[in-house]
Amino acid sequence: MAETIRHSWQISPQQSVRLQRELAPHVRCTPLARPVRTIAGVDCAFFDSGRQIVAVAVLMQAKTLEIMAMAYAVDQVRMPYVPGLLSFREAPTQFEAVSQLPQSPDLVLVDGAGQAHPRRLGIASHLGLWLGIPTVGVAKSRLCGRHRAVGRRRGCCVKLIDGGEVLGGVLRTRDDVKPLYVSAGHLITLAEALKWTLRTARQYRLPEPIRAADRIAGQLKTRIAEHSGQFSPM
DNA sequence: GCGACAG
């Protein structure tokens, strides 16, 4: 079975970069080892003036996208947002949320990069190493790499290249809508990552698992803030 | 030194 990684999340930016270089070689973009029957989507929202973070994990039936369960975790924000070091800010809480699900997902869709990262360890890959299960990185914008223009129709896709290697695919999930930057996270191939991203993106740009997690996180931050005596005029 | 830069 896949080995999992454990380390402290509270380290300096310099140590974070060193750790990423150390962990990247452990990521495996190999074919899915088992059929995907359940898929989870994870996303975060910030509140309390950016001092707290809530991560949500939504479990769905892979075929019907019916929601089976939802779990969340709240934490104090300990790291600022630094391009390239996003996982040190959001992954700890996301890991906790996914761990709270009643059952382990066969695949996890993460909002952010996977292999399409300067040091090949975007948040999807990093979270995958911690969970020890397949993950896909689905970013709404580009972190690194270059690519040609993407066809305007749903399903059109072009390679995202950096340093001579294919890091991911720029995929159009809806006609004439800004494409998504998809890359393998861990324990999955790029082709499979693209297939599952397109397959779960029905009538919206984002895959349903991530979209559901995003929406629920937005509702939760407001509810949690109100419950903890913060200002919420009207 | 000058840009670029997931969420």
Added chain:
DNA sequence: ATCTTGTCGC
């Protein structure tokens, strides 16, 4: 990410 109503276009 977050602050936020209406509005241009198909």
